[in-house]
Amino acid sequence: NPCQTDADCISRVDDSAFQCSEGSCQKNPAYWEPSSFSRHPVTLVSAATASYFHGLKNLAASARFWAPNHKMVIYNLGGLSSGMKSEIKSWSNVISLEWEDGVPNFYPDHVKRGKIYAWKPILVNETLHKYGSIFYMDA
Known part of the structure; x- marks a missing residue:
């Protein structure tokens, strides 16, 4: 998973859960x-x-x-x-x-x-x- 621990993917390589492609990470807000x-x-x-x-x-x-x-x-x-x-x-x-x-x-x-x-x-x-x-x- 190329995303950092405080970010998640905004697009996936395929339909499998949480398999991020390079450059598709976004920073999550601190809830x-x-x-x-x-x-x-x-x-x-x-x-x-x-x-x-x-x-x-x-x-x-x-x-x-x-x-x-x-x-x-x-x-x-x-x-x-x-x-x-x-x-x-x-x-x-x-x-x-x-x-x-x-x-x-x-x-x-x-x-x-x-x-x-x-x-x-x-x-x-x-x-x-x-x-x-x-x-x-x-x-």
């Missing part, structure tokens, strides 16, 4: 920088199961494009293969893969049932305490 209302930079947060992996991959790529100065934390809600987890850890904007083995066993069983969404307030609370300022996005 969500620390301000008077926040002492911490905003950390982007998302979560996924294996069935949402492709959506998560697209979200992380979009975050690199639209918020290149912000880091992401990803939560494994269960079912991510070792290959998927390795790929997530390789994404340049991801600083942590939390709940690497899925929702921890010390939570009640209903927290592990994705469509109940009991995991979401737990995840948001945990991430807020760890990173201070977050923006949660569904994959």
Whole structure:
């Protein structure tokens, strides 16, 4: 990728995601920088199961494009293969893969049932305490 870390491509070599051609980079504006209302930079947060992996991959790529100065934390809600987890850890904007083995066993069983969404307030609370300022996005 010929673009710098603080820029993205405005045209692509082909239809594959984020494959820039030489000279097609543009500088991204600095969104969500620390301000008077926040002492911490905003950390982007998302979560996924294996069935949402492709959506998560697209979200992380979009975050690199639209918020290149912000880091992401990803939560494994269960079912991510070792290959998927390795790929997530390789994404340049991801600083942590939390709940690497899925929702921890010390939570009640209903927290592990994705469509109940009991995991979401737990995840948001945990991430807020760890990173201070977050923006949660569904994959």
